[in-house]
Amino acid sequence: xxxKQIVEPxxxxxxxxxxxxxxxxxxxxxxLRDIDRYIGVAEQxxxxxxxxxxxxxxxxxxxxxxxxxxxxxxxxxxxDEGDEDWKCEWLRDSAHRCKLLKHGDRIEVGRIVLxxxxxxxxxxxxxxxx
Numbered sequence: 001x002x003x004k005q006i007v008e009p010x011x012x013x014x015x016x017x018x019x020x021x022x023x024x025x026x027x028x029x030x031x032l033r034d035i036d037r038y039i040g041v042a043e044q045x046x047x048x049x050x051x052x053x054x055x056x057x058x059x060x061x062x063x064x065x066x067x068x069x070x071x072x073x074x075x076x077x078x079x080d081e082g083d084e085d086w087k088c089e090w091l092r093d094s095a096h097r098c099k100l101l102k103h104g105d106r107i108e109v110g111r112i113v114l115x116x117x118x119x120x121x122x123x124x125x126x127x128x129x130x
Contacts, residue, residue, distance in 0.1 A: 001018065001019070001020065001021065001112055002017070002018070002020075002021060002026070002045050002047065003016065003017075003018050003019075004016065004017050004041055004045075006037065006041060008032060011062070013030070013032060013062070014030065015029060015030045015031045015032065015038065016029045016030070017038055017041055017045075017047070017049065018109065018112060018114075019042065019045060019047040019109075019110070019112075020109055020110025020111050020112050022110055022111050023110030023111065024046055024047050024048060024110070025047070025048060025050045025109050025110040026042050026047040026048065026049045026050065026051075026109060026110075027049070027050070027052065027053060027077075027107065027109045027112075027114070028042075028049050028051075028052050028053070028064075028068070029052075029053045029054070029055060029129065030053075030054055030055055030058070030063075031052055031063070031064035031065060031067075031068065032062060032063075032064050033062070033063070033064045033067055034064065035064045035067045035068055035071070035072075038064070039072075049068065049072065049074060050075060050109065051074060051075040051076070051077060051107065051109060052064070052068040052069070052074050052075070052076055052077070053065070053076070053077035053078070053101075053107065053129070054077075054078050054079070054088070055079075055126060055127055055128060055129070056079065056122055056123040056125060056126040056127070057078075057086060057087075057123060065078070066090055066096075069096040069097070069098070070096075073097070074097075075097045075098065075099070076091065076096055076097065076098040076099075077098070077099050077101055077107055078098065078100055078101065079100070079118075079125040079126065079127045080100030080101055080102050080125075081101075081103065081118045081120070081124070081125040081126075081127060082120070082123070082124040082125025086123060086124050086125040087125070088100070101127060102116065102118070103116060103117060103118035103127075104116065107129070114129040114130065115129070115130040116128075117129070
């Protein structure tokens with residue numbers, strides 16, 4: 001498994017590309033809108049980002065999952081926890097490839113399996129990946 005932490009000091013943001021060394025496929029969690037930086041890191045490690053996931057709803061100016069979906073056709077994962085006020089609105093009735101996640105769901109990226117854990121606190125729909 002290849003795991004990197006990409007830090008953006010302002011606004012104190014962390015994104016994580018996670019890649020399978022066998023299949024060379026990867027997922028990026030919580031990307032910012034400048035997705036070229038993540039694509040570059042993936043390419044340095046011989047990976048291709050096939051999925052993007054948000055751990056919680058970010059302000060529109062932060063999340064890059066939509067840019068990955070629009071430009072790269074990337075599969076998008078987002079939380080389906082929380083009430084109606086805490087849903088990823090741009091994915092509603094979307095033509096993008098996406099899956100809304102609940103506690104206990106699993107994401108497979110190559111031979112890597114991420115288990116979804118509902119971890120409300122930062123936001124009511126917040127999820128973590130194990």
